[in-house]
Amino acid sequence: MASLAKIGAAAWLGWLLVLGAAPPAEAASAVNGIVVYQSDFGLKDGAVSAMHGVALSVDPSLRLEDLTHEIPAFNIWEGAYRLADTVPYWPAGTVFVSVIDPGVGTERKSVVLETESGHFVVSPDNGTLTLVAENLGIAAVREIDESRYRRPGSELSYTFHGRDVYSYAAAHLASGKTRFEDLGPELPAEVERIPYQKPTLAGDRVAGNIPILDVQFGNVWTNIDRATFERLGVLKGADLDVRILKDDEEVYQGTVPYVSTFGDVPQGLPLLYLNSVDNVALAINWGNFAETHGIGSGPEWRIELAKP
Numbered sequence: 121m122a123s124l125a126k127i128g129a130a131a132w133l134g135w136l137l138v139l140g141a142a143p144p145a146e147a148a149s150a151v152n153g154i155v156v157y158q159s160d161f162g163l164k165d166g167a168v169s170a171m172h173g174v175a176l177s178v179d180p181s182l183r184l185e186d187l188t189h190e191i192p193a194f195n196i197w198e199g200a201y202r203l204a205d206t207v208p209y210w211p212a213g214t215v216f217v218s219v220i221d222p223g224v225g226t227e228r229k230s231v232v233l234e235t236e237s238g239h240f241v242v243s244p245d246n247g248t249l250t251l252v253a254e255n256l257g258i259a260a261v262r263e264i265d266e267s268r269y270r271r272p273g274s275e276l277s278y279t280f281h282g283r284d285v286y287s288y289a290a291a292h293l294a295s296g297k298t299r300f301e302d303l304g305p306e307l308p309a310e311v312e313r314i315p316y317q318k319p320t321l322a323g324d325r326v327a328g329n330i331p332i333l334d335v336q337f338g339n340v341w342t343n344i345d346r347a348t349f350e351r352l353g354v355l356k357g358a359d360l361d362v363r364i365l366k367d368d369e370e371v372y373q374g375t376v377p378y379v380s381t382f383g384d385v386p387q388g389l390p391l392l393y394l395n396s397v398d399n400v401a402l403a404i405n406w407g408n409f410a411e412t413h414g415i416g417s418g419p420e421w422r423i424e425l426a427k428p
Contacts (some may be wrong), residue, residue, distance in 0.1 A: 134303035152213035155294045158187040158203060159219040174271055178291035179365040194222040196247045197314055197418050201331045204251030212238030217292040218248050219282035231283055234259040242290045249311040258309045264289050265410055313367040314417035326352055330421035338408030340415050342423050344400040354378050360392055363424040364415055372413045
């Protein structure tokens with residue numbers, strides 16, 4: 121009788137799939153065998169390769185990919201941004217390993233965050249998860265039980281958790297050898313967060329943060345989204361007063377036209393546009409806005425836009 125019940129359940133699920141119906145929720149949130157790595161290690165030595173090797177030692181069939189390993193050393197905020205900007209483009213069930221960990225070996229927690237979108241992120245809980253948690257939501261957080269999920273033989277190693285703990289735990293999770301619920305004790309559904317200026321509109325002025333630079337070209341990206349910006353009622357071709365501050369010190373002030381793309385202004389002139397992630401950005405056509413005006417990025421950088 122039990123065997124017939126199992127056959128019936130399997131047939132029912134098969135018909136659901138044939139008819140295009142969604143499988144049960146637990147199937148939708150399953151891991152998919154992909155691990156994506158991010159770090160501030162660079163590629164000058166074998167650190168990244170070592171993390172890959174540990175994962176493949178757990179399961180040689182895993183698919184390993186890299187987000188970036190060029191996060192500036194110790195720059196937790198940039199790691200948070202690159203992670204949040206990339207995770208949504210991967211299928212649910214992908215496991216991310218993010219290692220920007222200046223506090224390695226200290227009391228900061230090693231965690232796995234499951235997002236409401238069905239992704240998993242293995243990381244120190246040091247602020248790296250700020251934007252992923254905010255943008256994709258927190259389904260659950262677990263602290264890695266290092267007594268069980270640590271590379272065998274690494275018990276006396278304190279300075280390379282990316283290799284010895286994070287990649288090892290991620291591989292167990294991504295391969296399906298270990299369930300998320302078994303990685304360690306559940307924590308409150310919260311993570312350490314880095315404070316920053318969120319997009320706000322007050323009268324004829326909108327404010328936001330400069331989270332990142334378009335590093336190849338020196339364009340200044342903001343977190344002011346299209347919907348917030350459009351509430352200013354600015355038409356294409358109109359000028360905007362732009363003010364950029366680091367903490368409370370003004371670094372730049374100028375008037376810039378709002379246009380569609382770089383070639384809408386002559387070479388060497390500034391412009392304001394909506395970038396590839398649909399947020400407000402500043403650039404110089406055939407130039408480098410950030411370098412020209414000494415602009416950086418991070419939670420301490422703010423921008424204000426106003427109608428003249």
